[in-house]
Amino acid sequence: MHEKNLNITAIPAFGDNYxxxxxxxxxxxxxxxxxxAEPVLERLEDQGLELRYILLTHHxxxxxxxxxxxxxxYAAQVYGPDDKxxxxxxxxxxxxxxxxxxxxNTEFKVLEVPAHTRTHIAFYGENALFSGDTxxxxxxxxxxxxxxxxxxxxxxxxxxxxxxxxxxxAHEYTQSxxxxxxAVEPENxxxxxxxxxxxxxxxxxxxxxxxxxxxxxxxxxxxRTRAKSVLEAARKIDPAATPGSSTLAAIxxxxxxx
Ligand code: ZN
Ligand code: FE
Numbered sequence: 001m002h003e004k005n006l007n008i009t010a011i012p013a014f015g016d017n018y019x020x021x022x023x024x025x026x027x028x029x030x031x032x033x034x035x036x037a038e039p040v041l042e043r044l045e046d047q048g049l050e051l052r053y054i055l056l057t058h059h060x061x062x063x064x065x066x067x068x069x070x071x072x073x074y075a076a077q078v079y080g081p082d083d084k085x086x087x088x089x090x091x092x093x094x095x096x097x098x099x100x101x102x103x104x105n106t107e108f109k110v111l112e113v114p115a116h117t118r119t120h121i122a123f124y125g126e127n128a129l130f131s132g133d134t135x136x137x138x139x140x141x142x143x144x145x146x147x148x149x150x151x152x153x154x155x156x157x158x159x160x161x162x163x164x165x166x167x168x169x170a171h172e173y174t175q176s177x178x179x180x181x182x183a184v185e186p187e188n189x190x191x192x193x194x195x196x197x198x199x200x201x202x203x204x205x206x207x208x209x210x211x212x213x214x215x216x217x218x219x220x221x222x223x224r225t226r227a228k229s230v231l232e233a234a235r236k237i238d239p240a241a242t243p244g245s246s247t248l249a250a251i252x253x254x255x256x257x258x
Contacts, residue, residue, distance in 0.1 A: 018172065226247070234246075
């Protein structure tokens with residue numbers, strides 16, 4: 001993997017989605033999870049960029065809805081999981097494979113991270129993780145097509161990446177996630193600091209991403225299901241909770257009705 005000037009910026013869509021735009025100093029680019037075409041087309045036009053690659057983490061409409069509109073204008077290559085619900089994929093991405101984007105002189109590793117959806121994948125490289133709706137800052141995705149054990153396994157897989165990894169998730173949910181996380185761990189100093197930073201950023205109209213894996217391990221209750229404080233909080237929902245997936249299950253249920 002090369003170290004160089006990969007630039008990653010957010011294109012907001014639908015109020016709380018981010019479509020990530022990747023450039024490397026030239027005139028070509030990639031986008032991750034374009035749920036809408038319009039804001040991407042506008043940005044590309046503005047910056048005189050040509051779309052070469054589209055990376056998809058999962059099949060939900062707010063992540064793939066813009067693909068057909070983008071393909072009408074650009075002959076981009078589409079990379080995504082093995083899922084018939086995504087009809088546009090040129091390159092199926094499987095666990096451990098590398099996605100090479102030569103125009104950006106960049107390579108990403110594919111990680112299969114099921115639970116939000118059965119076929120959800122993440123892309124990792126250049127010190128960046130595109131985690132879709134699996135890992136959010138101070139939260140995780142809802143369990144639409146997987147069990148708490150699968151989400152635990154998926155988050156454990158992401159936790160093995162270097163702590164300095166920058167996490168680019170697909171939604172601006174951080175502020176509401178912090179409110180919930182503080183109910184779980186009111187005494188967590190790293191979380192309190194993150195919540196204060198997020199309040200300041202949002203008040204200034206700024207985005208709260210990327211986060212880092214290290215910060216998430218310190219403050220995100222879904223990455224901390226083996227911490228004593230999170231376990232004790234989970235036992236208010238499920239007295240039989242043990243460290244790991246049953247704690248994740250309990251706080252996920254709690255969050256869903258928070
Ligand atoms: Zn989703
Ligand atoms: Fe989403």
